[in-house]
Amino acid sequence: MMTAFSVERMVNSLFGLLEAFNPIAEPYRRFHEKLPPKMQQTVTAFMFILPFGVLYAIFTILPIFQTFYISLHKWEIMGTNIRYIGLKNFERLLTRDTQFHQAFEQTILFVALTIPIIFVGLFFALMLNRPIKGIGIFRTIFYLPNIIAVTVIGLIWSRVFASSGRGLINAFLENFDAGPIPFLDQGDLATLVVAFTTLWWTVGFSMLIFLAGLQDISQALYDAAEVDGANRRQQFRHITIPGLRRPFAFLCILQVIASFQIFGQVDVMTGGGPAGNTRTIVYNIFETSFLYFQVGYGTAMAVIMFAVLLVISLFQLALFRDQGVGS
């Protein structure tokens, strides 16, 4: 009550200040009151939406159209050399640019390699979903990496896996005259290292979503099953798994979208290397636009990526719609 009271006082003094505008506001108010009710609300609503609308137009709506527009041009980042070339960027991307094809394949590989994160998250959730005192702290521990910046995570794990004796694992192996294992100097290994780092970084999110899902499954179902003589395994198969269908679908879509956008880990840990082996689509866009200054070509890649993500997002929207957005 106390807070509501002081909020009201603050609001009142704010409105007191606004009274200075009365000479302009008063004639408008008289005009406003003569409008039909829906028209009145339309004016009010547009004023409420205006700040959002301006920013949304500048930073989301317009840039989408500009992205398409720029992708039809040879366009250098300084804006000096701009020429309309139609669909040539796309033609080159789709038919001749082997580096882009490689980046696309690499991104798909990352998507495939990071899908297991969901299952590890499920495993963690099941491991921690027990009414034991003190188990809550492990939730915190496993989730904690997820809120830390990619530069920190990437630094730690590139140090753990550094290829020479300057990495933790190889320094450890040196003690036994073993190794060194070229974790980050060999394409396939580097890919696995980046995927594992992503797992360590983000698995806590899946875990928390599954834990929330598990808590939504009614205990009565398990009790009833136990009375009916179902063993733990049967309970898991017929109660837990169907009960987690929604969080599972949700996480799959989110994971695919996130993995398609992998950039930070790659930039920090491998710089796209070795020999372009860990270069993802976003990294390729970044390189093309800011190292080679070919924004036109970079946006063409962004358009292709947008198209792919759009298809995936349509599934996501269907999930949102289930929650009653449509009304």
Add this chain to the structure above:
Amino acid sequence: MTFVGADLARKRQLVERRQGSVYVLAVGLFAFIWMLPVIWTVATSFRPEPALQRNLASLLPLPFTTDNWEFILKSSQLWKWLGNSVVVSTTHTLAQLTVCSLAAYAFARLDFYFKRPLYILVLMGLMVPFEATFLPVYLLFSNLKLHNTLIALILPGIASSFAVFLLTQFFRGIPLELEEAAMMDGAGRFRIFLIIIIPLSIPVITALAIFTFLGNWNSYLWPIISATSSEVYTIVIGLRKLNQAWGDVNFYGRDMAAAVFTALPIIIFFFVFQRRIISGIAINSGIK
């Protein structure tokens, strides 16, 4: 039936209490192994450079030194970057909450022309990845000569479709009677928004604020292309540039201290808001 249920619950409790401590120990051991790289990072930041040259693989900070940390804490650059991060993320979060809650109120409570198409237009933003818009936005800031300013780090992303969606859903659930009573007293829409809707929405607004703040603090792609002068680095970008400058040969311990320094503020933030973060994650990802 209730008797059987209670009986089962008691049986389960007994079994779990017996197995509980062993189980916690096993999970604890696993968590320890899972966190080994972090323990190693912290330990390394307290070891002197010559010792690190000889052997990296030690989980104990021996021989112990605070040299690396003294260097890091005395670095005015790191504190400056930390300050930049605080300013950017706080402003970004406050602006997003203001702008998006105003729009959400209109979509939740007012009946106006073009409401449905406009709301659909906002929701379509949910499907637009940052990659689809960031190059034109980059060019826009170039033309306005706004790169290497904090404004450039604050502005993009303020108009968040997800925030509007989440707040609209929540505002719709607030009983209309409260508003009607205030309207009887002659309160206008804006006053109702401030004294009824906002105070009643503090839980969802807090949850949104926490995740917006975290997301902006940790953002990487945009600041690394927009902020190229060390004056305006955020702490996240600053750490990256330090790593590049120091390499991993000469200042290993110092680098690790900088990494811990970068992570610490957000870890403190996490522990302050721990309950809200853990419970808010399902809400904020839109699944609940």
